[in-house]
Amino acid sequence: MPSHLPGSPTPRRAVLGGLLAAASVPALAACSGGITSLDGGGDLSGGGSSEDGITIGTANFTENQILGHLYAAVLKDAGVKVRVRPNIGSREILFPAVRGGEIDLLPEYQGALLHHLDEKAKATEEGEMQNRIAMALPAGLQILPYGLAENSDAFAVTRETAEKYGLSTLDDLARHNGKLTIGALPEVKTRVVGVVGLKDVYGVEFKEFKSLDSSGPLVKGALRKGDVDVANLFTTDTDITAEGWVVLGDPRNLIPGQHVVPLIADRRADSRVRKALARLGAVLTTEALTELNRLVDKEKEDADDAAVAWARKAGLVG
Amino acid sequence: MGELLMDLGAWLTSGDQWSGVDGIANRLGEHLEYSLIATVIAAAIALPTGLLIGHTGRGAFLAINLSSFGRALPTVGLIVLVFLASGLSMTPVYVSLVALAVPSIVTNTYAGMRAVDPETRDAARGQGMRAHQVLLRVEIPLALPLIMTGLRLALVQVVATATIAAYVSFGGLGRYVFDGLAQRDLVQVLGGAVLVAAVALVLDLALAALQRALFVNRPA
Amino acid sequence: MTVEWDWIADHTGELTALSVSHLQAALTAVLLGLLISLPLAVLAHRVRQLRGPLLGIANVLFTIPSIAIFVLLLPVSGLTRTTTVTGLTVYTLVVLLRNTVDGLDAVPAKAREAAKAMGARPLRTLLTVELPLALPVIMAGVRIATVMSISLVSVATYIGDGGLGQLFTDGFQRNFPTPVLAGVVLTLLLALVADALLVAVEYVLTPWNRKGRRA
Numbered sequence: 001m002p003s004h005l006p007g008s009p010t011p012r013r014a015v016l017g018g019l020l021a022a023a024s025v026p027a028l029a030a031c032s033g034g035i036t037s038l039d040g041g042g043d044l045s046g047g048g049s050s051e052d053g054i055t056i057g058t059a060n061f062t063e064n065q066i067l068g069h070l071y072a073a074v075l076k077d078a079g080v081k082v083r084v085r086p087n088i089g090s091r092e093i094l095f096p097a098v099r100g101g102e103i104d105l106l107p108e109y110q111g112a113l114l115h116h117l118d119e120k121a122k123a124t125e126e127g128e129m130q131n132r133i134a135m136a137l138p139a140g141l142q143i144l145p146y147g148l149a150e151n152s153d154a155f156a157v158t159r160e161t162a163e164k165y166g167l168s169t170l171d172d173l174a175r176h177n178g179k180l181t182i183g184a185l186p187e188v189k190t191r192v193v194g195v196v197g198l199k200d201v202y203g204v205e206f207k208e209f210k211s212l213d214s215s216g217p218l219v220k221g222a223l224r225k226g227d228v229d230v231a232n233l234f235t236t237d238t239d240i241t242a243e244g245w246v247v248l249g250d251p252r253n254l255i256p257g258q259h260v261v262p263l264i265a266d267r268r269a270d271s272r273v274r275k276a277l278a279r280l281g282a283v284l285t286t287e288a289l290t291e292l293n294r295l296v297d298k299e300k301e302d303a304d305d306a307a308v309a310w311a312r313k314a315g316l317v318g
Numbered sequence: 319m320g321e322l323l324m325d326l327g328a329w330l331t332s333g334d335q336w337s338g339v340d341g342i343a344n345r346l347g348e349h350l351e352y353s354l355i356a357t358v359i360a361a362a363i364a365l366p367t368g369l370l371i372g373h374t375g376r377g378a379f380l381a382i383n384l385s386s387f388g389r390a391l392p393t394v395g396l397i398v399l400v401f402l403a404s405g406l407s408m409t410p411v412y413v414s415l416v417a418l419a420v421p422s423i424v425t426n427t428y429a430g431m432r433a434v435d436p437e438t439r440d441a442a443r444g445q446g447m448r449a450h451q452v453l454l455r456v457e458i459p460l461a462l463p464l465i466m467t468g469l470r471l472a473l474v475q476v477v478a479t480a481t482i483a484a485y486v487s488f489g490g491l492g493r494y495v496f497d498g499l500a501q502r503d504l505v506q507v508l509g510g511a512v513l514v515a516a517v518a519l520v521l522d523l524a525l526a527a528l529q530r531a532l533f534v535n536r537p538a
Numbered sequence: 539m540t541v542e543w544d545w546i547a548d549h550t551g552e553l554t555a556l557s558v559s560h561l562q563a564a565l566t567a568v569l570l571g572l573l574i575s576l577p578l579a580v581l582a583h584r585v586r587q588l589r590g591p592l593l594g595i596a597n598v599l600f601t602i603p604s605i606a607i608f609v610l611l612l613p614v615s616g617l618t619r620t621t622t623v624t625g626l627t628v629y630t631l632v633v634l635l636r637n638t639v640d641g642l643d644a645v646p647a648k649a650r651e652a653a654k655a656m657g658a659r660p661l662r663t664l665l666t667v668e669l670p671l672a673l674p675v676i677m678a679g680v681r682i683a684t685v686m687s688i689s690l691v692s693v694a695t696y697i698g699d700g701g702l703g704q705l706f707t708d709g710f711q712r713n714f715p716t717p718v719l720a721g722v723v724l725t726l727l728l729a730l731v732a733d734a735l736l737v738a739v740e741y742v743l744t745p746w747n748r749k750g751r752r753a
Contacts, residue, residue, distance in 0.1 A: 014350075044653045057617075057698070060707065060711070061711060062711055062712060085617075085698055086704070086708075087695070087698060087700075087704060087707050087708060087711075088617060088697070088698030089499065089500070089696065089697060089698060090499075090500045090501075090502070091613070092500060092501055092502035092699075093499065093500075093502055093617070093697070095503070096612075096616075097616055097617045099615075102616045102617045102618055105619070134737075152351050156436050180413060185500060186496060187496035187500045187501045189497070189501075192501075208339050209340070209485070210487060211487065211493065211496065211497050211500075213711070216711050217402075217406075217710065217711065217713050218406065218486065218487045221405060222404035222406060222487060225405075225406060227406065227487075248419075265534035287361075296712065297711075297712050297713075300542070300545065300712065300714050300716075302549075343667050348700060353660075364679060382571075384728075385617045386681075386682075386685055387726070389682065389685045389686050389729075390689050390690060390725065390729030390730065390733075391691060391722070391725075391726065392687060392690075392702075392703070392706070392721070392722060392725045392727050393693075394687045394690060394692045394693055394695065394703055394706050395702075395703070395705075395718055395721050395722040395725065396708045396722060397707060398706045398707075398710045399715060399719060401710070401719045401721060402539060402709065402710070402713060402714075402715045402718065403539045403715065441626065474600070474601055476590060477601070477603075478601050478602065478603050479598075479603070481603040481605060481606070482605075485696075492603065492605075495603060495605055495606045495609065496605070496696075499605070499609045499696060499697075502609060502612075502615065504609070504612075507609045507610060508604055508606070510603075511603055511606035511607075511610065511630045512604050514599060514601065514602065514603050514606070515601040515602045518597065518601035519601060
């Protein structure tokens, strides 16, 4: 079980409410996008078409590739031709590619996507974030209803570091300004949910920022070795509990909820796609996603095989 | 494009950009450190090997084909492989860079030795020189131009490839390229690339100058 | 570090597909590199003043880290094969250009004069005398460029392409050496086979050298 962050509790009721509330948003977004749509493929109703197939892009970490293959599995089952391009890079690289037309569909995360679109975004509640994202998206793009599964950012330290410096929340970090080193993805250095926000919200200043990876071998290796004191990890990473690492609490709600949400180009969004992905979102839980991560990362199953096997077991594909 | 170049100018000349851990001065120092250490290690392995093969004529097949093998070896794969085997340290970086540099040096050193006229070699022996004297006083001086070519080639390749250190969390100018990619900050990527190219060219010119100096002093 | 042979046996289809994609990128780049560098080399050979600048530019391009070239091409051609192939082509230029110029330089003046005396026009001389005689040196360049290109394709994994290079990033993220090792070995194999094939091509293309050697 990954430790949930104190700052982003997600009672199931709120999630389901958000799911329903959010379902109406994409249509709105699509309308505004459809009129000025650059590709000219969309009509005024904002309806795209998945007739010619869909290219799914994924970021450079395991979970995103699993999600991409899950999307592919349910879409294929719905009769859509799909192609998955795994392991492309950061959101900063992927997002323009959806706009540019090389990619049609991305597994995204609410909070991270919102902050990418609007650095000053304050929303942390799922339904509100969904609306804010829809409003902030450029013409031609839309999000579909978000799913149950959530993978949030965690700032974690080893048990020894937590005891040595008396750390239990992000607030505690500020008492050791200039002493601690943080390790994270390069882009976290310039992100609000990262070094920028930790300084603005918690007044934390690190001695050094080390560019590492997304909850991958570099950042975890560095945390184990003591090369970094604080590591940016994913809450769905099973190593957090396995290694006994301490996830620092977020009393000031810096870290937004990170429900999985599909980002899609208007030109490809039709009801077939919407329905298939909504069904997946309603069934895939955080626990299931965490287990899938474990199967691929630890048991070395292929991301596509693990995704298809799970979707079949969940009754999503025949 | 013009805008990108203006931004590049600003990036390269801003005082902030030069100071601190992530400053150009520090990253430049790290890059030089990685490149020079790797090239020196490679030379320590490759020069004796090339000289030995050239002097004895044994292992010529290896010397000729090693450079082709070295060119074919994918650095990205090698660094990941060594990383997975040995963990988070500079070892994967140095192993990859040395593996890249050794073949160029061995092959060129061997070629230089082979280019020595056999009659010159025989003449030296005829004058009563011992094997090591022939090597030190005749063969190496005559092979020097090609040996230096190998070293220069290796150094340029190592400097350009030391960028990869950033992929496994270390510093050097590659930091700007990899961070700029992740942040989609093209100015940073371009800045890193320009600095790497500049380092490679300056070091290459420095070795060329050294080579000329050595030529002037070589025994007739 | 243990190799899981089962994994390799289970993934032969994927490994083949990645190898094909890998080779396709590398070979397209070498072909494009040849198309660009042949005319430039003829120019550099004929017009002495252009030689320095042309070779100089190619040399400078060679010192730029390959990953930076791929990233800098993103605004132009995005996350496409074009980006990969363009980046690789840039790297083939320095070798192909230098070798082709060297090859043309090495053509004996007598051969050129003989062609002239027989009334051949410059273009005809180039095609029927100079290029064939320069072929061994040009082919040496093509071989180096091909092997280098095959090795460099994997760098494009950082922009989501890269053929066998995808095995490197995947194995890295999952702490899984087997795919990485498979990728390295297959890259070496592709390079070796491509190199051997080019030797065979050269053998077929230059019958006169063959006879010469035997004599």
